[in-house]
Amino acid sequence: MISVRGLEKEYREEETPTKALRGVTFSVEKGEFISIMGPSGSGKSTLLQILSFLDRPTGGAYTFQGKSIDDMTDQELARVRNEDMGFVFQSFNLLSRLSVYDNVEVPLLYSDTLPAKRRTLIEEAVRAVGLADKLHTEAGKLSGGQKQRVAIARALVTEPNVIFADEPTGNLDSRSGLQIMEILKSLHDRGRTVILVTHETQTAEFADRIIRMKDGLVESDVAVTEHVLRGTLK
Numbered sequence: 165m166i167s168v169r170g171l172e173k174e175y176r177e178e179e180t181p182t183k184a185l186r187g188v189t190f191s192v193e194k195g196e197f198i199s200i201m202g203p204s205g206s207g208k209s210t211l212l213q214i215l216s217f218l219d220r221p222t223g224g225a226y227t228f229q230g231k232s233i234d235d236m237t238d239q240e241l242a243r244v245r246n247e248d249m250g251f252v253f254q255s256f257n258l259l260s261r262l263s264v265y266d267n268v269e270v271p272l273l274y275s276d277t278l279p280a281k282r283r284t285l286i287e288e289a290v291r292a293v294g295l296a297d298k299l300h301t302e303a304g305k306l307s308g309g310q311k312q313r314v315a316i317a318r319a320l321v322t323e324p325n326v327i328f329a330d331e332p333t334g335n336l337d338s339r340s341g342l343q344i345m346e347i348l349k350s351l352h353d354r355g356r357t358v359i360l361v362t363h364e365t366q367t368a369e370f371a372d373r374i375i376r377m378k379d380g381l382v383e384s385d386v387a388v389t390e391h392v393l394r395g396t397l398k
Contacts, residue, residue, distance in 0.1 A: 165229055165326065165357055166192040166215065172223030173210050173380075184210040186380035187224065192359065194325070197352040199360045199368035199388075202377030209330070211377065212361050216249055216328045217241045229325070246274050250319030252348075254331040256311045258318075260304030264290060267303050268318045275322065289317040293347055309340030316347055326357040333367050345370045 173185040185207050192198055202208045213219040214226065217233070226233045228244065236244070250271075258267050268286045277285065290299055293313040298306065303314060312332060319327050329348060333341030341364075349370050352358045362368050369388060376383045 165194045165196075166359075167227045168215075168224065169226075170224035171211070171214065171221050171226060173207075173214065173219070174222045184380055185214075185221070185224075188377075188380070188382055189224075190375060190382060190385055192357065194357055195352070195355055196373060197349070197358045197360070197371045199362060199371035199374045200377060201362060201365075201368050201374060202383070203363070205379075206377040207380040208361050208377045212328060212330055212359070215359065216251065217245045246271060247322060248325045250322065250324035250327040252312070252315050252319050252327065252329040252332045254334040256308075256315050256335075258303040258311055258314055261302060263300045263302055264295060264306075264314050264317075265299050267314055268321050271318060271322045285321050285323070286317075289320040290314075292320060292351075293317045307340070308336050309343055312336060312340070312344050313347065316344070316351075320351070324356075326359060327351065329358065329360045331362055332360070333362070333364065341367065 168191075169189050171185050171188040172183065175182045175184060188207070188211060200208045200211060210219070214221050220233065229248070233241070259270075265286055268289055269282065272282050272285065287296070287299070290296055293316050295310060295313050295317065298310065303311060306314065327348070332348070333344055336344065345367055348358055348360070358371075360367070360371060368374050371388055373385070373387050375385045
């Protein structure tokens with residue numbers, strides 16, 4: 165599904181170049197659950213922005229579902245983001261005065277989905293995260309864990325091929341964070357590709373594979389095993 169080869173990203177501030185990515189190479193197969201870890205400044209957030217079409221690399225190659233990002237216009241990138249990608253952020257990014265239904269509907273407003281089908285998709289997505297009884301509740305009245313569930317439902321409603329989750333448990337207590345990760349894991353078990361950025365080992369352990377970043381490079385890329393959890397990550 166995803167292939168990056170020698171990926172580079174350079175920023176310039178007052179003519180001073182800063183390399184956030186220095187030649188990143190890896191692939192993600194359809195249906196995998198990947199965690200990307202690393203300290204602040206390691207390049208993991210920059211990598212996620214490029215993978216999710218929020219930014220373009222300055223070097224290297226990135227192909228998504230067999231098509232190079234270099235061959236895609238900004239309009240094509242926007243279409244793929246809306247149709248094939250779902251997003252879950254640390255800060256939820258909900259409209260607090262709108263209902264759960266209206267928040268989950270937002271991505272569909274940019275599609276050609278018919279109203280009847282739209283309602284079905286929304287109700288199914290909200291049911292999948294266990295909030296069917298909150299469908300018409302204002303988002304601002306929900307707990308942090310419930311808000312993140314709404315964010316996951318919003319990510320699911322377009323039936324994307326891949327879900328990007330950026331520190332999805334960062335603003336939650338441990339119990340709510342565990343519930344969110346269990347939901348993401350269940351989505352993966354049903355065939356979704358999940359790419360997670362986190363600094364928390366306990367969160368990363370839900371993945372099949374963990375990519376560790378350091379100084380803009382891939383430091384390690386290993387399958388999650390008991391040995392990894394007790395050794396490399398601790």
